Amino acid sequence: MVAEPVDVAVIGAGPAGLACATRAAQAGLSVVLLDEQETVGGQIYRAIERSDAQRREILGPDYVAGAALAAEFARSGAAYVPNASVWQVTRERSVHYLKDGKVGSFEAKRVVLATGALERPFPIPGWTLPGVLTAGAAQILLKSAGEVPMEPPVLVGCGPLLYLLGWQYVRAGVPIRALVDTTRNDDRWRAKRHLLSALRAWPDLRKGLQLIRTLREAGVPIHEAADDLRIEGAPGEDGTERAHALSFSVRGVPQRIEANVILLHQGVVPNTQFSWSLRAAHRWDDAQLCFTPQTDSWGELDVTGIFVAGDGGGIAGAKAAQAQGEVTALAIIAQLEAIDQATRDRAAGPLLRRLADARRIRPFLDSLYRPRDENRVPQDDVVVCRCEEVSAGEVRRIVALGCEGPNQAKSFGRCGMGPCQGRMCGLTVTELIADARKVPPASVGYYRIRPPIKPLTLGELAGE
Amino acid sequence: MTSKPLFRVLAPLAPAVADATVQIWFNDQPLDVPGGRSVAAALLAAGVQRFRATPVTGAPRGPYCMMGACFECLVEIDGVPSRKSCLVTVQDGMRIHSQEGARDLPFDADQASPHATQENAHGR
Numbered sequence: 399m400v401a402e403p404v405d406v407a408v409i410g411a412g413p414a415g416l417a418c419a420t421r422a423a424q425a426g427l428s429v430v431l432l433d434e435q436e437t438v439g440g441q442i443y444r445a446i447e448r449s450d451a452q453r454r455e456i457l458g459p460d461y462v463a464g465a466a467l468a469a470e471f472a473r474s475g476a477a478y479v480p481n482a483s484v485w486q487v488t489r490e491r492s493v494h495y496l497k498d499g500k501v502g503s504f505e506a507k508r509v510v511l512a513t514g515a516l517e518r519p520f521p522i523p524g525w526t527l528p529g530v531l532t533a534g535a536a537q538i539l540l541k542s543a544g545e546v547p548m549e550p551p552v553l554v555g556c557g558p559l560l561y562l563l564g565w566q567y568v569r570a571g572v573p574i575r576a577l578v579d580t581t582r583n584d585d586r587w588r589a590k591r592h593l594l595s596a597l598r599a600w601p602d603l604r605k606g607l608q609l610i611r612t613l614r615e616a617g618v619p620i621h622e623a624a625d626d627l628r629i630e631g632a633p634g635e636d637g638t639e640r641a642h643a644l645s646f647s648v649r650g651v652p653q654r655i656e657a658n659v660i661l662l663h664q665g666v667v668p669n670t671q672f673s674w675s676l677r678a679a680h681r682w683d684d685a686q687l688c689f690t691p692q693t694d695s696w697g698e699l700d701v702t703g704i705f706v707a708g709d710g711g712g713i714a715g716a717k718a719a720q721a722q723g724e725v726t727a728l729a730i731i732a733q734l735e736a737i738d739q740a741t742r743d744r745a746a747g748p749l750l751r752r753l754a755d756a757r758r759i760r761p762f763l764d765s766l767y768r769p770r771d772e773n774r775v776p777q778d779d780v781v782v783c784r785c786e787e788v789s790a791g792e793v794r795r796i797v798a799l800g801c802e803g804p805n806q807a808k809s810f811g812r813c814g815m816g817p818c819q820g821r822m823c824g825l826t827v828t829e830l831i832a833d834a835r836k837v838p839p840a841s842v843g844y845y846r847i848r849p850p851i852k853p854l855t856l857g858e859l860a861g862e
Numbered sequence: 863m864t865s866k867p868l869f870r871v872l873a874p875l876a877p878a879v880a881d882a883t884v885q886i887w888f889n890d891q892p893l894d895v896p897g898g899r900s901v902a903a904a905l906l907a908a909g910v911q912r913f914r915a916t917p918v919t920g921a922p923r924g925p926y927c928m929m930g931a932c933f934e935c936l937v938e939i940d941g942v943p944s945r946k947s948c949l950v951t952v953q954d955g956m957r958i959h960s961q962e963g964a965r966d967l968p969f970d971a972d973q974a975s976p977h978a979t980q981e982n983a984h985g986r
Contacts, residue, residue, distance in 0.1 A: 787916055
């Protein structure tokens with residue numbers, strides 16, 4: 399590597415990455431932002447720069463909020479590398495990526511991981527069938543391609559994104575077969591102790607209530623307290639087995655709804671592939687039921703010079719991510735001596751208050767929309783590792799043989815060994831093993847994630 | 863190879879670039895799809911439900927996450943296997959094949975089709 403290192407490499411062009419790159423570039427630092435998508439915005443502001451007034455009207459004000467951020471980034475002078483899959487970040491801060499079939503790499507003085515969130519795995523019978531997508535996937539089709547289900551879909555699970563998608567479909571005039579909600583009264587009861595702090599975030603709370611009310615007023619059938627979720631398959635016209643119906647029960651009463659598009663959602667979790675691959679310290683978050691990387695208040699990991707900003711460090715949403723991106727930028731600007739610490743702290747004050755405000759509703763939401771045990775730790779016949787088709791029963795059998803953690807389970811049974819590298823099964827396998835061994839998830843740990851974080855061929859690697 | 867589409871383009875939501883239809887080939891059949899979107903979004907709107915078959919049991923799979931994380935939408939595009947169709951923009955004339963099981967190495971002696979030297983020739 400002969401080139402001078404850049405000051406800051408930012409990975410991910412969602413709210414955290416955009417805000418961080420913009421702020422750092424405005425302070426005169428050299429910044430490179432890499433992102434896997436074709437346009438900026440991450441998933442929340444996907445295709446924001448291509449949106450006209452009508453799209454924005456349907457998608458709503460929270461989506462439109464991304465336009466200003468994208469515009470400011472475009473003016474900031476930061477370099478932007480779209481369509482780039484970063485496949486390795488080393489502890490020494492070299493960044494390796496794949497773009498258009500070619501590998502590239504560079505050194506950075508500071509690295510910011512702004513890789514956001516993934517939808518939590520939703521392992522239920524039939525979740526691998528064509529026609530079953532995540533609510534987030536349906537929203538991406540809506541935002542990036544203007545596509546909606548041909549026939550009325552069933553929305554299944556719980557959480558703000560599920561209701562937001564329903565709200566957007568209603569505004570777009572798309573009929574919804576049903577909302578099958580897993581939330582029960584005991585969830586509401588449990589969430590009540592966080593109500594006071596949620597009330598202080600009244601605009602957020604009101605917005606959430608408005609989403610569900612819109613669905614009710616539009617006449618969408620809502621089935622609450624659903625359990626025993628099962629997706630049934632049937633051959634389509636081309637003979638392919640695909641989703642055909644959702645069966646479930648409500649307080650013991652069996653129900654069945656036919657649909658060929660079934661959209662699942664039970665919250666989002668941090669995308670921790672990079673922080674794990676860097677061997678950074680993580681902790682199990684019992685409220686959000688996921689691992690989060692441990693950072694200081696500026697977002698720096700226990701790996702010097704590498705930061706996490708946004709939902710990748712714990713789920714708090716777009717507004718928090720944006721504030722955190724700026725806070726991280728300030729820390730980096732100060733570390734690279736473009737400002738002194740007093741200036742940093744003064745500038746960070748209002749951002750930290752915004753961050754605290756944005757986080758205020760989280761304990762309430764985490765409690766109210768805590769995904770049900772049965773939908774996280776499924777019964778034996780359910781596939782948990784979609785890539786290698788390993789069932790929950792197989793993982794339990796491996797545990798009974800004496801296997802104590804995910805990495806042994808991987809060696810014994812191949813779960814987590816496919817191309818998604820555990821993104822779709824990691825948390826499920828951790829919780830399955832914890833449940834089978836009757837120990838906390840923290841003591842079970844997670845897969846050992848190794849580069850390449852995204853698959854690349856030996857030929858591509860040889861091109862470096 | 864195709865069925866009634868699972869998704870349709872909703873006119874007011876479609877970006878301006880999506881108006882143009884492009885012609886691609888899916889498993890050697892010509893297919894008109896809406897342009898200006900990912901290959902996965904284009905195939906879904908054109909009635910493709912089975913994007914690949916799993917290497918282990920041959921089970922059919924289609925897009926699940928649409929954001930490059932799940933690897934369920936893998937297809938072969940212009941001879942290159944294991945492309946995440948949700949991350950590749952559809953282009954006129956693209957030759958796309960469903961990914962059947964594990965990708966093969968080039969040169970499969972007992973495949974005589976013109977694609978025999980392409981990877982991923984299982985079961986076609």
